[in-house]
Amino acid sequence: MLVDFALIERARSGDDSAFSQVVQAYKKRILGTIARLIGRPEDVEDVGQEVFLRLYYSLEQLRTAEVFEPWLYRLTVNAAYDYLRRQRRRRESRMSDLSEQQVMMADAAAGGKLSEEEQRRGKVREHVQALLEKVSEEDRILLTLKEVEGLSLKELEKIYGVNENALKVRLFRARQRVLKAHELQAEQL
Amino acid sequence: MDRMNRQPLPGNEADKLESLWAKYREACPDPESSANFMPLLWQKIEARRVETTSVFRHMAQAWAVAALALTLIIAVLIPRLQKEPIYSANTYVEVLDEAHANDAVDLLAGGEVE
Numbered sequence: 001m002l003v004d005f006a007l008i009e010r011a012r013s014g015d016d017s018a019f020s021q022v023v024q025a026y027k028k029r030i031l032g033t034i035a036r037l038i039g040r041p042e043d044v045e046d047v048g049q050e051v052f053l054r055l056y057y058s059l060e061q062l063r064t065a066e067v068f069e070p071w072l073y074r075l076t077v078n079a080a081y082d083y084l085r086r087q088r089r090r091r092e093s094r095m096s097d098l099s100e101q102q103v104m105m106a107d108a109a110a111g112g113k114l115s116e117e118e119q120r121r122g123k124v125r126e127h128v129q130a131l132l133e134k135v136s137e138e139d140r141i142l143l144t145l146k147e148v149e150g151l152s153l154k155e156l157e158k159i160y161g162v163n164e165n166a167l168k169v170r171l172f173r174a175r176q177r178v179l180k181a182h183e184l185q186a187e188q189l
Numbered sequence: 190m191d192r193m194n195r196q197p198l199p200g201n202e203a204d205k206l207e208s209l210w211a212k213y214r215e216a217c218p219d220p221e222s223s224a225n226f227m228p229l230l231w232q233k234i235e236a237r238r239v240e241t242t243s244v245f246r247h248m249a250q251a252w253a254v255a256a257l258a259l260t261l262i263i264a265v266l267i268p269r270l271q272k273e274p275i276y277s278a279n280t281y282v283e284v285l286d287e288a289h290a291n292d293a294v295d296l297l298a299g300g301e302v303e
Contacts, residue, residue, distance in 0.1 A: 023230065032219030044220060049230045056234050121216035128213040147210040148217075179202055182209075186202075 002026055005065035012059045019059070023052050030076055037080040037144050039129040040087075050079045070158035073151075077141055077159060084137040127185075134181035139174035146171060 002025040010018035030051055035044045054075045062071055132140045145151045145159070153164050160167065277284055 020227065023227065027222050027226065028219045031222055032217070035220055036213070036217045041220065045222060045226055045229075048222070049226070049233055052230055053233050053237060057237065124209070124212045124216040128209060128216075131209075147207075148214050150214075175203075175206075179206060182206055183202055 001069065002029070005068075008062075008065040008068050012062055012065070019056060022055075026072060027052075030072065033073075033076055033145075033149055034080055036148050037076075037141055038083055038087075039125070039132070043083065047079050047083050050083075051076050054079065067158065070155065073145075073155070073159045077145070081137050081141060084140065088137070131178060131181055131185060134185070135174065135177050139177055142170060143174050143178060 003022055007018050007021055011022050027048070031044055031048045034047045034051070035041060038044065038047060051072070055072060058075070062068060132144070135143075142156075142160075145156060151159070153167055156167055157164055162170075279287070
């Protein structure tokens, strides 16, 4: 826990300054998770604000402060899921869909402004995001939480509200689908 | 957080995927939020609060209009209903007598034919 239970209790009882402190404490972690889940840096803050907005209006439903983190992660997952679904719908109606970051990267690379390290990181991000675009939003989020965020099965159990065995099955299938997409991508290159 | 509970996948591709996740994690560090993050968040919270309040206000107004309309309808209907009395002033026997006034005539008429 990044904050103590008392602070969460105060935020839950309507103390706005306590809520601000909670946001300040979790902001960086949540924005990082969102960035890796959605893969579009220009929209990370918007989705992050949506998460904390939902937190503000649902905090009173939180049973105990102990379950705060899984609760926050669940809100993050839901907001990211909503965003990805909206993006998919939007993408279906558009021909090209380069993120601002991709455009900036391409411009900077063309101008020789990016360091070699930054170019390598950019390629990794592009490659993984292209891979994750080939699977469903559910698979994408579950795999990112497990493989990239490094959440344990116990933590995922609390977030998804399903038992460990069901999660293992879902993870196995999601990994297989990503692996298949990875192989297809490798063949195309 | 542990990364131990992983299902094994066959082949080298699975290993490549594992290392790809690690590289992705490294390539996507936690971003710093902008200075506007908190002010914008509070603006959104406030906007949602106003929106919710206005929804309740609209609902309350709709209820008030419906209640007024119902009151007017009742006010118009009740005097009309009172003009046409539901209950008869006669006794039960009198009402029965009125309803079967022709029965005796029919009987008599039938008898005369014989």
